Amino acid sequence: MSETGSPKGQEFEHMLGQSDKRVAQFDDRPKGLVEKLQHMLHGNPTLVPVIVLVAAIVVFGLVAGDRFFSPFNLSLILQQVSIIGILAAAQSLIVLTAGIDLSVAAIMVLMSVIAGNLAVYMGVPPVLALAVAFAGGTGAGLMNGFLVTKVKLPPFITTLGTWSIFYALNLWLSGAQSIRSQDIDKNAPLLKFWGEGFAFFGAKVTYGSLLMIAVFLGLWYMLNKTAWGRHVYAVGDDKEAAELAGIQADRVLLSVYGMAGLVCAIAAWAAIGRVGSISPQSFYEGNLQSITAVVVGGISLFGGRGSILGALFGALIVGVFQSGLRLANVDVLWQVFAIGWLIIIAVAIDQWIRKVSK
Amino acid sequence: MSIQPILSARGLVKRYGKVTALDHADFELYPGEILAVIGDNGAGKSTLIKALCGAVQPDAGEIFLDGKPVHFASPMQAQEAGIATVYQTLALSPALSIVDNMFMGREIRKPGIAGSVFRALDHGAMRDFAREKLSELGLMTIQNIDQTVETLSGGQRQGVAVARAAAFGSKVIILDEPTAALGVKESRRVLELILDVKARGIPIILISHNMPHVFEVADRIHVHRLGRRLCVIDPKTHSMSDAVAYMTGAKAPEGMEAA
Numbered sequence: 001m002s003e004t005g006s007p008k009g010q011e012f013e014h015m016l017g018q019s020d021k022r023v024a025q026f027d028d029r030p031k032g033l034v035e036k037l038q039h040m041l042h043g044n045p046t047l048v049p050v051i052v053l054v055a056a057i058v059v060f061g062l063v064a065g066d067r068f069f070s071p072f073n074l075s076l077i078l079q080q081v082s083i084i085g086i087l088a089a090a091q092s093l094i095v096l097t098a099g100i101d102l103s104v105a106a107i108m109v110l111m112s113v114i115a116g117n118l119a120v121y122m123g124v125p126p127v128l129a130l131a132v133a134f135a136g137g138t139g140a141g142l143m144n145g146f147l148v149t150k151v152k153l154p155p156f157i158t159t160l161g162t163w164s165i166f167y168a169l170n171l172w173l174s175g176a177q178s179i180r181s182q183d184i185d186k187n188a189p190l191l192k193f194w195g196e197g198f199a200f201f202g203a204k205v206t207y208g209s210l211l212m213i214a215v216f217l218g219l220w221y222m223l224n225k226t227a228w229g230r231h232v233y234a235v236g237d238d239k240e241a242a243e244l245a246g247i248q249a250d251r252v253l254l255s256v257y258g259m260a261g262l263v264c265a266i267a268a269w270a271a272i273g274r275v276g277s278i279s280p281q282s283f284y285e286g287n288l289q290s291i292t293a294v295v296v297g298g299i300s301l302f303g304g305r306g307s308i309l310g311a312l313f314g315a316l317i318v319g320v321f322q323s324g325l326r327l328a329n330v331d332v333l334w335q336v337f338a339i340g341w342l343i344i345i346a347v348a349i350d351q352w353i354r355k356v357s358k
Numbered sequence: 359m360s361i362q363p364i365l366s367a368r369g370l371v372k373r374y375g376k377v378t379a380l381d382h383a384d385f386e387l388y389p390g391e392i393l394a395v396i397g398d399n400g401a402g403k404s405t406l407i408k409a410l411c412g413a414v415q416p417d418a419g420e421i422f423l424d425g426k427p428v429h430f431a432s433p434m435q436a437q438e439a440g441i442a443t444v445y446q447t448l449a450l451s452p453a454l455s456i457v458d459n460m461f462m463g464r465e466i467r468k469p470g471i472a473g474s475v476f477r478a479l480d481h482g483a484m485r486d487f488a489r490e491k492l493s494e495l496g497l498m499t500i501q502n503i504d505q506t507v508e509t510l511s512g513g514q515r516q517g518v519a520v521a522r523a524a525a526f527g528s529k530v531i532i533l534d535e536p537t538a539a540l541g542v543k544e545s546r547r548v549l550e551l552i553l554d555v556k557a558r559g560i561p562i563i564l565i566s567h568n569m570p571h572v573f574e575v576a577d578r579i580h581v582h583r584l585g586r587r588l589c590v591i592d593p594k595t596h597s598m599s600d601a602v603a604y605m606t607g608a609k610a611p612e613g614m615e616a617a
Contacts, residue, residue, distance in 0.1 A: 226477040227465035230458050234451040244449030246434050246463035304453045 041353045045298045045306050048349055049313035052296075056317055060324025067327050075203035081293075081319035082212040083108075083271045087286055088293035088311040089215050090263035093256050095294050096223070097236040098303025099148065099155030101257075104264050105286025106166035107140045111268035113170050116179040116278040119188035126190040134265045140166060141261015142254065149250040163287060174280040181276040195273025208270045215266060216312045223308055232256055237304030292339060293318060296346045300354070317342065362425050364389050364561055365410065365441070365530050370419035372405050379405040380416060381585035387530060387563055392556050394564045394572040394593075397582030398605050404534075406582060407565055411443040411532055412436030423529070440529035446538065448519040452508035457481070457488045459507055460522045491525040492517070495554050513544030517551060524555050531555060532563045537571055549575055569598045581605050 041047055061069045087104045094101040111133040119129035140162070147158040184191055197206035223229035234242040235249045243249050272278055297314025299306030318339060325335045363386040372380040379402045387393050397403040408414035410421065412430030420427050423439055430436040433443065450459045461484050467473035468480045488503055497517045507515060516536055523531045533552065537545040545568075552575055556562055566572050572579060573593045581588045581604045588604055589611040603609035 221476075225479055227467070227479060228477070230454065230462070230465065230479070233454055234458075234462055237451040237453045241447065241449040241451055242462070244433065244443075244445055244447070245451075245459075246437060304451070 038353060038355075041349075045300075045350075045353065046310045046313065048346075048353075049297045049310050049317060053313050053317050053320065056320045056324065060320060060328070064324055064327035068324055071201050071203035073323060073327070075200070075205055075209070077316070077319040077323045078209040078212075079204075079206050079274065080323070081315040082206070082208045083267055083274050083283070084286060084289045084293060084318075085212040085312060085315040086215050086263060086267035086270060087290035088297070088315050089212075089219055089308060090260040090267070091290040091294045092297075092299055092306075092308045092311040093219065093232070093260045093263070094155065095291075095299050095301060096232055096303060096306070096308070097253055097256050098239075098301075099253075100159065100291065100301070101144065101155065101260060102159040102287045103140070103144060103163040103166055104260065104267075104290050105283045106163045106170065107137055107261055107264040108268045108271060108286065109280060109283055110140070110166045110170040110173070111137045111265045112272050112278050113174045113179075113280055115191060115268065116184065116188075116272065117173060119191060120179050120183050120278075123187075126188040129188065130191070130269060133268055134262060137261045137263075137265025137268065138258050139261065141264065142258045144261070145254040145257025148257065149253045170280050174278075176280055178280070179278040184272065184277065191269065191278075192273045192276065194270040195276065206273070208273050211266070211270055213312070215263060216309060219263070219308050228252070228255070233304050235304075289318070292343055295350075296342050298346065298350060300350055301347070305354075314346075361388055363387055363422070365421075365423055365563075367406075367410065367421045368419055370406065370409055370416045370421070372402075372409060372414060372416050378585055380409065380419075382419070383582070383586045385410070385580065385587065386590075387561055390556065390559055390561055391577040392552065392562045392564055392575050394566060394576035394579045395582060396566070396569075396572060396579060396601060396605055401582045401605070402585040403565060403582040407443075407532060407534065407563070410436075410563070411441055440527065441532065442523035442526070442528040442530070443532040444516075444519045444523050444534065444536065446534045448515055450507045450515060450519060453506055455504045455506055456492075456510075456518055457484050457503050459518060460484075460488045460491070460525065462522075464526060487525070488521075491521050494558070495521050495524065495551060497521060497551070511544065512540050513547050516540065516544075516548050520548075520551055520555065524558070524560060528560060530563065531560055532565070534565045535567065536564070537566065537568055545571065569601060573598055573601075581611070583607060 067073060087108060090104050091101055114136055115129045115133040118124040118132060119126040124132075144155075144158055144162055147153050147162075148155050194208035194211055195206060197204055197209070223232060231242065231247050231252045234245070234247055235252045239249050271283065275282055293315035294311045295301065295314065296317050297306070297310030297312070299308070299310050321338050321342065322335050325338060365385075365387040367383065367385040370380045370383045370385070371378070381402075383402065383406055385406060395403050395407065405414060409416045412433040412435050415431065421430075422428065423441070428439060430439070436443075451462065454462075466480045466483050466487075468478045472478040473480070485503055492503070495517065497514070507518065510518065520531070520533070520536070536548050536552070540548060549571060552562060552564065564572065564576060576593055579591045579593055579596075579601060581591060581601065583605060591601060591604070591611070600609070604611050
C-alpha cells in the first residue's frame with residue numbers, strides 16, 4: 001500500500017473498464033404472472049380492496065340476487081357504513097403515521113353527547129353547540145397527540161387510556177341517558193341534518209353518505225396534493241429520516257392527531273342523523289370497526305403506505321359482506337366470522353406485497 | 359494560504375460528562391476543495407462534524423461561515439445557512455418518490471389561489487427541477503423520477519441524497535461515509551459524483567474510513583486524533599501508511615503543513 005496510482009481509481013478497479021456498464025438499469029427479465037401481480041399491487045396498494053369489493057359485489061349479487069342489487073339495498077349499505085367510514089378516515093390518518101387510535105369512536109360519542117346536551121337541554125344555538133363539539137373533538141385528538149409526542153407514550157397505550165377516559169366522561173355528561181329523537185327534532189333539528197336525504201332511482205341517498213365520501217376526498221387531497229400530506233407519509237415511513245431531512249416530526253404528528261379528532265367530531269354530527277337519537281352507549285365497537293376498515297383497505301399498520309381511499313373501500317367491503325350474508329339468510333355469527341377472516345387475509349396480503357421491495 | 363476559508367472552526371470543545379470528545383479542535387475548509395476528515399474510532403471526528411452541521415452545540419470555541427461567526431441550534435439552521443449534510447443513513451423516505459424526497463421540507467406550491475389557499479403542490483415544477491438537478495450530476499440513469507426510493511440501488515439512493523444536498527444553493531456539503539455501504543462499482547460512481555459536485559464549485563467535507571477513496575478524491579486530509587486536529591496532510595506528498603500511522607499515533611507527523 002503506497003501511493004495512489006493513476007488518478008483514475010485503484011488498481012483493483014481497472015477491470016471495471018471492461019465490466020458491465022449498465023449500473024442502474026431496470027430489471028426487465030420476464031416475470032411470472034404472480035410476480036407481475038405482486039409488483040402491480042405494490043405500486044397500487046388500493047387495487048386489492050377495489051378488486052375484493054368488486055368481487056364481493058358480484059358474488060353476493062349472484063347469491064342474493066335482486067334483493068342485493070336493488071338501488072335501495074346499495075344505498076342502504078352506503079348509509080350503514082357512513083359513520084364507521086368517517087371514523088375509518090380519522091383512523092387512517094393515525095395509522096399512516098404508524099400509530100393506532102383506539103379512542104376514535106369514544107371521541108365521536110362524547111362529542112355527540114356534548115353537542116346534544118348543549119343544543120337540546122341548555123338552549124345553546126345548534127350551530128354554536130356543533131362548533132363546541134368540533135373544538136372539543138380537535139382538543140381530544142390533540143390530547144392524544146400531546147401524550148404521544150411530548151410524553152412519548154406509545155399510541156396504542158395512549159389511546160387505550162383515553163378511550164376509557166372519554167367513555168367515562170360521556171357516561172357522566174349524559175347520565176347514561178339517551179337524548180330522544182323527538183327532543184332533538186323539537187329543539188335542534190340541525191343536529192339531524194345528515195340523516196336526511198333524497199330519493200334517486202329508488203335509492204335513498206342520505207346527506208351523511210355523501211358527507212363520508214366528501215371527507216375521504218378532502219383528506220385524500222390533503223394527503224396527496226399538499227406538503228403536509230407528504231410530511232405525514234414521510235414521518236410514518238421513517239420518522240428519523242424525516243427529521244434529518246428537516247421535517248418537524250412531532251408537529252406533524254400533533255397536527256395529525258388534532259385533525260383525526262376533528263374528523264371524529266364531524267362523524268359525531270353525522271351519527272346523530274344516522275341513529276336519530278343520541279345514545280351514550282352507541283358505537284362501543286366503533287374503534288375496532290374503524291381499524292378493521294383501515295386494515296381491509298390495505299393501509300399498512302407499519303405506517304407510510306397505503307391510500308386513505310383504501311379505508312373507504314375497506315368500510316364498503318365490510319358493509320357489503322354484512323348485507324350480502326344477511327340477505328343470503330346467513331346467521332349473524334357467520335358475518336362476524338367472515339369479517340375476522342377478512343382482517344387476517346388483508347394483513348397477510350399486505351405482508352406479501354411488501355416483500356417486493358426486499 | 360491567503361484565501362479565506364469558507365467554513366472554519368477555532369478551539370472547539372465538547373465534553374460529555376468526563377469524556378472530552380473535542381479538545382480545542384481547529385478546522386478549515388477552503389472554497390472549491392474536497393477536504394477529507396479521517397481519524398480512528400473515538401477520535402472525535404463525528405463530534406466535530408456534528409458541531410459543524412448543527413447537531414451538537416460545542417461547549418466552547420467558534421465556528422465561522424464565510425468569515426462570519428455562526429451558531430447553529432439545529433441541523434435545520436445549518437442547512438438554511440448553506441451547510442447541507444448527507445448522513446450515512448441518507449435520511450430518505452423509502453416509500454416516497456424521488457421527487458418527494460428531494461423536496462422534503464422545501465416543497466413548491468402552485469402559484470395563485472391553488473397554492474396560497476388550497477396549498478396545492480406544483481408537482482410539475484418539482485419534477486422538472488429534480489430532473490434538471492439529477493441530469494446535471496449525470497444521474498439520469500434514474501429513468502422515472504416518480505419511482506419510489508426503495509426501488510433504487512444503494513448508489514442511486516446516495517445519488518439522490520447528494521443531489522438533494524447540492525440542489526438548494528448549498529455552500530458546503532458534508533458527506534458522511536458515502537461509500538461505506540456500497541459495492542466496488544457503485545463506489546466508483548459515487549466518487550465520480552463527488553468530483554462532479556466539486557467541479558460545480560461546491561466544497562465538500564468527506565468523512566471516510568476508506569483510505570484509497572480518501573486519497574483518490576481529497577485535496578487535503580484533516581487527521582483527527584484525541585479530540586483535536588493533529589495535522590493536515592497533502593495526499594500527493596504523503597502515503598496511506600503515513601496517514602494511518604498519524605491517525606493511530608504510531609508515528610508523529612513531521613513536515614506537516616502549517617495548520
